Amino acid sequence: MFFKRIDARIKVILLILILLFIFIIARVFYVQVFEYDKLSELASDLWSRELPIAADRGKILDRNGKVLADNLTTTSLVLIPNQIKDKDSTSQKLADILGVSKEEMDKHVFKETSIERVHPEGRRLSYEIADKISDLNLDGVYLVKESQRYYPYGDFLSHVLGYVGIDNQGLSGIELEYDDLLTGEDGAIQYFSDAKGNKLELSDIYEAPTPGMDIQLTIDYDIQKSLEREMDNIEEMFSPDMALAVVIDPNNGEILGMSSTPDYDPNNYQDYDMETLSRNLPIWASYEPGSTFKIITTASAVNEGVVDLAKDTFYDSGKVKVSGATIKCWKAGGHGQQTFLQVLQNSCNPGFVKLGQLLGKETLFGYIDKFGFGEKTGIDLNGEGKGIIFDLDDVKDLELVTTAFGQGVSVTPIQQVAAVSAVVNGGTLYQPYIVKNIIESSSNSVVYTKQPTIKNENIISEETSATMRYALETVVALGGGRSAYIDGYRIGGKTGTAQKVKDGEYLVNNYIMSFVGIVPSNDPEAILYIAIDNPKKTALLSSYTTTPIARRILLDIIDALDIEKQEGAIEKDYEWNDDVYVEVPNVIGKKVDEAKKILEDFEIEYSGNGDYVVEQSPSAKERIPKGATVRLMLGSKQKE
Secondary structure, three states, X not given: OHHHHHHHHHXXXXXXXXXXXXXXXXXXXXHHHOXXXXXXXXXXXXXXXXXXXXXXXXXXXXXXXXXXXXXXXXXXXXXOHHHOOOHHHHHHHHHHHHOOOHHHHHHHHOOOOOXXXXXXXXXXXXXXXXXXXXXHOXXXXXXXXXXXXXXXXXXXXXXXXXXXXXXXXXXXXXXXXOHHHHOOEXXXXXXXXXXXXXXXXXXXXXXXXXXXXXXXXXXXXHHHHHHHHHHHHHHHHHOOOEEEEEEEOOOOOEEEEEEEEOOOXXXXXXXXXXXXXXXXXXXXXXXXXXXXXXXXXXXXXXXXXXXOOOOOEEEEOOEEEEOOEEEEOOOOXXXXXXXHHHHHHHOOHHHHHHHHHHHOHHHHHHHHHHOOOOOOOOOOOOOOOOOEOOOHHHOOHHHHHHHHOOOOOEEOHHHHHHHHHHHHOOOOEEOOEOEEEEEEOOXXXXXXXXXXXXXXXXXXXXXXXXXXXXXXXXHHHHOXXXXXXXXXXOOEEEEEEEEEEEOOEEEEEEEEEEEEEEEOOOOOOEEEEEEEEOXXXXXXXXXXXXXXXXXXXXXXHHHHOOOOOOOOOOOOOOOOOOOOEEEOOOOOOOEHHHHHHXXXXXXXXXXXXXXEEEEEEOOOOOEEEOOOEEEEEEEOOOOO
């Protein structure tokens, strides 16, 4: 009986041991399989450390490879608290160098963590401060590489490029829109330490950072430089509330230039308010377009066949009444009898009242919708507006005719250049875009190329488009766009002067003046839109304000795109211009006295020494105003 009880106890103990053994095996299996990663990470944290090495952001380039956003290498302060032997002394020394209180530095030095980045006072240190810290040779104190975004041209293209925060994250513009691609993968220097946190010798493992992708824009540096220069000129001359300009390739939607004022320097974005930082006016601003919108109305009327611009006529008495409202022409007494081509040239509002009535609201607003107004264009930039177009049910007789001449509706500049592109390119509405290529920076290989996106096509016929190209050329040669005329080149365009609205009321003597320019008008390669909001000390007409500025930009576009002179341009009407234009004779190779006689209709400036003319500017056969200056370079030998 006694031995039977002992045998039973042994069996129980054996069973318990077996169950305990099974539990231990199960626990080990669970730990090794299911908690391996967690425990391995905890163990690694005890004996390994990583000092971060920040990756460079991808560069941003113009279409020709010029670097617009780059990186500077800076240093940041990182602490390993367990390795710091004299924490009070270390904290005081670092506080003195960084210019902060010891109490503030204590928060980092005494923090119970494996690694501590000193932020923000220890970020992006100057070389002088970094050298002072390095010279202390303190245990547990490390200086690590950090990348800082750098914009070599300051405020150049600022609203498009955007800016990045202190942690190199994109906060606006291209930097935000393409942040995932521009951001690289950080590297590290990994080393091992003993149980007390002391670094073990010869234990470093270097993991190289991977830079982000480079972004190549459609922007042309030379065209952008022209826009930036003229924005500065506008600020100086007119002190406007704002000004903007955008250039687009009408054949694919590529943005060649985009600028607005006020702008900012993204290297020092902290110095500006959010209103300045966040408003990229060419895509954000929304306002009544004024007479530039007449391009859309005219194209719609021609395409519908309700009017023949050259043959059909309209008598302008100077005003017309619609639903009790009197709509006046800018010219007192009106223009009298004129063709509808002259209605466009003269920007005659009563004439466009008639065109609106001929089209009817369903047709006109149908074209407005097809040309992309009332919705975002989809450009690859953040902050785009979409404007305001009347709901068709709300359109009565007055709303119909005011829309026809660009009043009562609200559009964005990017919508306007996209729509005008469709008018002159044969009827295709392209989605504007600003990023052309994505480039793998280490190999400099293109991994993605943006292809043009068609949003709508066959909006108007090629025949209508050709008619509009000619009509807009006549506006510059014979109408309100004369100041944008460039002799030898075919320039089309349309001015606009829109009265501003606030709280439902039109403001007095407060206008947005604009101009759309097309070059060359018969085979467009670029479209320029420029607008000036409430310019001071100037005539309240866009033909005196925006068109001379546009002409200078168009000349730069011609140079940047290598556009050649063409025969067949419409001769400018000089009726309202005192200048008489004459052709410059060729005097290269002539003796000075002979050249002087030949150039008797011009002022002459000389440079160089010698008896013969070896160069002249302007060149022979260019047309310039009589009495203008011709510059001659003299040399000692006759040019062959």
